[in-house]
Amino acid sequence: MTIEQKHHQFQQYLSRKDSKRYLPAFWEHGPFPENLNKKLNLLDPKKQILLSSGVPNKELFSIKNISVNHTLDLGHENVGIPGDHVLTNTFHIGDESFSKHMSTKDKDYNSNVPIESVFEYADQTYGLSSTIELFNKLVTKFNYFREDILDNNQRKINYETIITSGTSASCFYLTQMLLDENKTILIEEFTYPVIIANVNMTDGHYAPFNLNMHATEENGQNPIDVEYLNTLLSNWDSFYPNKPYPTCLYTIPVQNPTGLVQSSEHRQEVYDICKKFNVLIIEDDPYGNILLTDEVNKVKDNEDKSPYNAFVNQKNDYLKKLESAASYLSIDTEGIVLRCESVSKVFAPGLRVGVIIANKFFIDRLKNIIECTTREISGPSMTMFNECCYGMDVLLKRQLQVDNIDRLDGWIQWLMNLSHRYKLRQDILLSSLYNTKAYKDKKLFECIEPKFGMFLCIKLNLETLKPQVLESSLSMQKCMQYMDYKLLEHNLSAIVGTKLSIDLDHSYKKSGFIRVTVAQATGKEQLQLAAHELGKAIEEFFDEYLTPSQEYEVLL
Amino acid sequence: MTIEQKHHQFQQYLSRKDSKRYLPAFWEHGPFPENLNKKLNLLDPKKQILLSSGVPNKELFSIKNISVNHTLDLGHENVGIPGDHVLTNTFHIGDESFSKHMSTKDKDYNSNVPIESVFEYADQTYGLSSTIELFNKLVTKFNYFREDILDNNQRKINYETIITSGTSASCFYLTQMLLDENKTILIEEFTYPVIIANVNMTDGHYAPFNLNMHATEENGQNPIDVEYLNTLLSNWDSFYPNKPYPTCLYTIPVQNPTGLVQSSEHRQEVYDICKKFNVLIIEDDPYGNILLTDEVNKVKDNEDKSPYNAFVNQKNDYLKKLESAASYLSIDTEGIVLRCESVSKVFAPGLRVGVIIANKFFIDRLKNIIECTTREISGPSMTMFNECCYGMDVLLKRQLQVDNIDRLDGWIQWLMNLSHRYKLRQDILLSSLYNTKAYKDKKLFECIEPKFGMFLCIKLNLETLKPQVLESSLSMQKCMQYMDYKLLEHNLSAIVGTKLSIDLDHSYKKSGFIRVTVAQATGKEQLQLAAHELGKAIEEFFDEYLTPSQEYEVLL
Structure with a gap:
């Protein structure tokens, strides 16, 4: 065709x-x-x-330049506590002569982005050309079209x-x-x-x-x-x-x-x-791009390798997993x-x-x-993203102590670091959840252990323990509303499954879950506390709901 | 009611x-x-x-801080050439400890804005509370509701x-x-x-x-x-x-x-x-807010006044004009x-x-x-605007060498400076236009001299000199298309009136104008050149259109 x-x-x-x-x-x-x-x-x-x-001429803009300090380094083992020595890179957008705080030696990476390209109307209502170009590079980098297969390479141009x-x-x-x-x-x-x-x-x-x-x-x-x-x-x-x-x-x-x-x-x-x-x-x-597996970030057989070779190994592992x-x-x-x-x-x-x-x-x-x-999108937002993305390469080169890396490898390192942090958070929450009485002794719930992303789904064992709530959409809605009351009582904000269904009459039987995310918690201690309170809330829910000890009437 | x-x-x-x-x-x-x-x-x-x-926790953001250098100073008489000594203020968003380039003495104005308030989801999809608060302050400052009249003060709360x-x-x-x-x-x-x-x-x-x-x-x-x-x-x-x-x-x-x-x-x-x-x-x-009158920025009876009193005088003048x-x-x-x-x-x-x-x-x-x-709007955009707006006060205090000014007076000074620049640009274009042969000798056009804004409307004298084009919507459209050809031939990009009408059958008789703006030109020289070329293009248009010397067929 x-x-x-x-x-x-x-x-x-x-x-x-x-x-x-x-x-x-x-x-x-x-x-x-x-x-x-x-x-x-x-x-x-x-x-x-x-x-x-x-379009106001650039002389009519108040902001003359913007300096941004960013990092590739997300700390290591202690969730919530950045490492002692956080490596940062500084880039400058706009006319350097207006920056009082800069000397030549400070100049890590000069973006060469004139201030007007940030503050004027963008060259297109659907995004700065520079940002579109960056995403096209990432499409190639992540091999979305599987260009290793000839047909797909042809296909990409469409x-x-x-x-x-x-x-x-x-x-x-x-x-x-x-x-x-x-x-x-x-x-x-x-x-x-x-x-x-x-x-x-x-x-x-x-x-x-x-x-x-x-x-x-x-x-x-x-x-x-x-x-x-x-x-x-x-x-x-x-x-x-x-x-x-x-x-x-x-x-x-x-x-x-x-x-x-x-x-x-x-x-x-x-x-x-x-x-x-x-x-x-x-x-x-x-x-x-948030990959939740241990393997990528573990140094395996890498002891005898240079930091650069270790990075390349990890990168290939990461990209292979994304390809799956x-x-x-x-x-x-x-x-x-x-x-x-x-x-x-x-x-x-x-x-x-x-x-x-x-x-x-x-x-x-x-x-x-x-x-x-x-129409248009924020110029500062697009340009900061561009420059940070390219600036990650500067940071990675410094980290690996090499002069050359493949372009945008820095962004891959960032994504791997980020994945590692999410995995750490996930591990803490999961292992703490599995340690609760509600799970270990009472088998009140099980978890879907995600391999990507930032969400975790806690499925309540209603089939065995509260089968009567599975009778109708309304009974399930009431049940999960009570579950939400118990979560709030334990000062936890999470989302119950019934609120995420697009058609409860269709899906009510499957709605007996709690969606939690590890993204927002402040750190290890809070995640452990969250698991502990989740366990207690779930225990109390099963102990109380539809029994004489039910504390609250359910309102919908 | x-x-x-x-x-x-x-x-x-x-x-x-x-x-x-x-x-x-x-x-x-x-x-x-x-x-x-x-x-x-x-x-x-x-x-x-x-x-x-x-919502990713702040530890998961790469950008740790942003420093912005901005000015209140738009230079004075030479459009396009910033003054020699441009006073700038620096503000910092985010954790200072990540900024290598800062010492205590450098700290002009600390925004106290934590980085997460810029990079997290905003507190509301319809804007950061801080930005809404700022605009509400400006509404009061500019007395939109004429709060000096009791009824309007009551009205404002709705x-x-x-x-x-x-x-x-x-x-x-x-x-x-x-x-x-x-x-x-x-x-x-x-x-x-x-x-x-x-x-x-x-x-x-x-x-x-x-x-x-x-x-x-x-x-x-x-x-x-x-x-x-x-x-x-x-x-x-x-x-x-x-x-x-x-x-x-x-x-x-x-x-x-x-x-x-x-x-x-x-x-x-x-x-x-x-x-x-x-x-x-x-x-x-x-x-x-772009006011095009000379008076405000002129120092009148101000010789014996302190810079602060002179500013207050100008401010009151400016606000009074806005009120008109x-x-x-x-x-x-x-x-x-x-x-x-x-x-x-x-x-x-x-x-x-x-x-x-x-x-x-x-x-x-x-x-x-x-x-x-x-849904949401760019966090960096909103926060930069907030901080620049407040930072203008720091600059104004320094400029006036006083410790106290009314809050957001800096923003008013900025708007007055900006108005002054636009007025200068306008003056250059207008006086140059009035000096062209097309205007002085031939009366081929007149200008609507705007008292606010950045646009200028050049009305062609078609009624007297090309009355036949006023016969129909189509003849006017063709005429103004030819005018556009002449502008482009003189390497001028402007917009002809027929393209800005929402119903040409209704408005064709009034569509014989060219909209130009002084915002985008690089400076005095270019504005003078623009006027010169506009004059020539208009002359040629009147000499050629619908005569044997018409150079181009008109395509619509």
């Missing part, structure tokens, strides 16, 4: 409103007759005098990257593009509920697809219930006689809230079904995958920088939506 | 979709029974362990402020809130066309209202043709039988593109009509004004920080839209 045919085929996925989103290009000139065109081509574009748009102000904005744009009253999106039965608000705004429909909560790395089962998905799409009208046939599917492959991870093989199974039924896949993956749960893009022969990423979980949520990677047809439509809606 | 009655009445202005925008508050807890509530109130909220949301990622985003949210297929918005016949894209997305309708292009400061005429507006709203069905009756009006009071300014009296006239016909007013005012063209909020007895501001033109567009001030009913609905769509 030619690109044109393909694009014609993609047209059917668009919201009927898409063609109404149109910004008259008042800033454009032309069309030009031939003889004028020739003349204009002879002019020096650098000498053009710009009287057209209200994709494009745009920057957004985070995945919330991305999901908003995507649902605006793809949904209307005649379209349905499939969503994992438990999810991050903002997507529902996005869908409702479009008048579109949604329906859940099932998770397999028993999938583990050991048993190798797919965390997506692919059998259900296949049956659902084969017999749509019998499941949902009043909803239009689905045109897209939304998945968080390192699942929020359950922490279940789709391996590359699992994604292939889901992809094959979507391909068969002409369903687009929105892959929302903010956690994919590779993006849907890596298998997207049909151009039906739209991938969302974010720097929120791997750099800083306050920056508001996210990314969409998809085929050019959809990216063009997204650019148009951005033009017509929110 | 009580607030409740008022809110009930406001309900009618909302888009029918507004109630569909709803985010399930999965992060909230409760409702609680009484006995639990009592218990929870006894707990220490600071000791609550947060396991609920994926209003609220939210932060957005700029006025483009604000206008997108506002149109989403207010428009659907059953609603019409009135828009100035010439405007910044992004609003049209916003409106189209909602299925809403729009219609132009007329500008009075002959209004000047001297003749005191209202730049809004209030007679037309009144007639239009009194006889809507005869003007637009197929469009719903208007529910809101969009105005740029320091008009883009014409540069026409609505004084306080003019706004009262427009307000009275809108009030009478139950029409909301969206006031989009990014230029209102005060916000619609100052007269908004009905709560029907929604005001948009932006820091783009007075600080830096790349920051992406804008503001909406409106009554609480509408602000609540806007907060909900933000929750359901784009």
Whole structure:
């Protein structure tokens, strides 16, 4: 199929409103007759005098330069306590002569970024070219398209990257593009509920697809219930006689809230079904680079290696592990995958920088939506991310005491360090949880041990110990509300499963879990305390709920 | 009328979709029974362990601190050349111990802003509390509500402020809130066309209202043709039988593109009509603080005054002048004004920080839209703006060599300096334009001399010299396309009036102008060159167009 045919085929996925989103290009000139065109081509574009748009000249900006101190070093064994000697790098954005605090020897890394490129309107409403370029380099670095396979290398040229102000904005744009009253999106039965608000705004429909909560790395089962998905799409009208046939599917492959991870093989199974039924896949993956295994960061057989060789070993290990749960893009022969990423979980949520990677047809439509809606993204945010990312290389070279490394290896080291910290946090919480009376003696819960990400799912053993709450959606909702009361009573803020279901009538039997994250806790001591209190809250819940000692009436 | 009655009445202005925008508050807890509530109130909220949301702990951020050098000093007479001794202030965000370049004596102003408040999720999706607080202080400082009048002081408490990622985003949210297929918005016949894209997305309708292009400061005429507006709203069905009756009006009071300014009296006239016909007013005012008069910055009778007293004099002058063209909020007895501001033109567009001030009913609905769509705004952008704004006070104190000034006087000095620069730029362009042969000898054009803002409107004398182009919308479009060809041939990028009209059939007779801005030019020399080339381009246009010497065929 030619690109044109393909694009014609993609047209059917668009919201009927898409063609109404149109910004008259008042800033454009032309069309030009031939003889004028020739003349204009002879002019020096650098000498053009710009009287057209209200872009303040750089002399009119108060901020003359910005210096940023950042690190690659996240400390080592003691969660929450940074190492004694934190190696930092300083970079400077803007005119050096305005920085009083700088001498030549201080200059670690000069970004060469003029201040106006941060504070003027960006060169594009969908992100600074420099930031897009950086993400394209990372796509190559992480080998999203498996360029080692010839076909995929060819395929890559049909994709494009745009920057957004985070995945919330991305999901908003995507649902605006793809949904209307005649379209349905499939969503994992438990999810991050903002997507529902996005869908409702479009008048579109949604329906859940099932998770397999028993999938583990050991048993190798797919965390997506692919059998259900296949049956659902084969017999749509019998499941949902009043909803239009689905045109897209939304998945968080390192699942929020359950922490279940789709391996590359699992994604292939889901992809094959979507391909068969002409369903687009929105892959929302903010956690994919946080790898929770011990092996990568352990020095194995590395004693006789140089720091540089040890790093290369670790890097190869890390990249190989990521490849075992590779993006849907890596298998997207049909151009039906739209991938969302974010720097929120791997750099800083306050920056508001996210990314969409998809085929050019959809990216063009997204650019148009951005033009017509929110337009630009923060210049300081984008530039700080760029410069930090490149600055990580300076830090890594210093750390490894070498002059040359592969470009952006510093970013990989950062991600490995970050993964290590999350793994440490996870280990502390898990081992403390497994030490509680509630677990050890009473078997009141079990945990889904995630291999990626920052969430942990504590499944209550309701089937055996409180089977009556499984009778209806309402009884489950009440039960988990009581669980939440007990958590709050122990001064714990967590989220119970019933609040993360998109259709409780569909999913209530599986909703007996608590989602916790290790990201926010202050350190080791607090994580241990959290586990202890979680254990007690769960014990009290089982002791009290629906017994004479139930302390509180449940309000919904 | 009580607030409740008022809110009930406001309900009618909302888009029918507004109630569909709803985010399930999965992060909230409760409702609680009484006995639990009592218990929870006894707990220490600071000791609550947060396991609920994926907010990375501050130890997981790479950036440890940010130092910013900024100035209040924009140089004096030579546009484009900063003064020799630019006074700068440095502030630091985050942990000082990570900044290698700092010694105690370097510390001009310590922001006391911890790094996590920049890089974590913000405390609200509609802006950091600290930034909202700052804008509220500015509202008081600039006396938007004319608090000197008792009633208005009372009125103020019904209003609220939210932060957005700029006025483009604000206008997108506002149109989403207010428009659907059953609603019409009135828009100035010439405007910044992004609003049209916003409106189209909602299925809403729009219609132009007329500008009075002959209004000047001297003749005191209202730049809004209030007679037309009144007639239009009194006889809507005869003007637009197929469009719903208007529910809101969009105005740029320091008009883009014409540069026409609505004084306080003019706004009262427009307000009275809108009030009478139950029409909301969206006031989009990014230029209102850029005051283009000589007087403020001139030292008059100040020779014998201290620098501090001279500043106070200038400040009072400046504020008085602003009051002569005060916000619609100052007269908004009905709560029907929604005001948009932006820091783009007075600080830096790349920051992406804008503001909406409106009554609480509408602000609540806007907060909900933000929750359901784009969510948060850049932390570094908001914090840098806050700290620069407060840092201006440090600079001003140093400049005036006093220990105390009124808080945020520094920001006023900044705005006065900026106004002065724009005025200088404007003067250079205008005096050079008035010196061209095209103006002096041939009277080919006249200029609207703006008293605020950054735009300048060059009206071509088509009525006398090319009356045939006034015959139809098409002939005007072709004529101005030829004008654009001539501008481009002279390596000038400007925007011709026909491209800024929202309904050319309605406005073609007034479209014979060129919008230029002085913001973007590099300096004095370039502005003089621009005027020279503008003059030549206009001469050639009149010499050639529709004569045998016409060089190019016109393509549309």
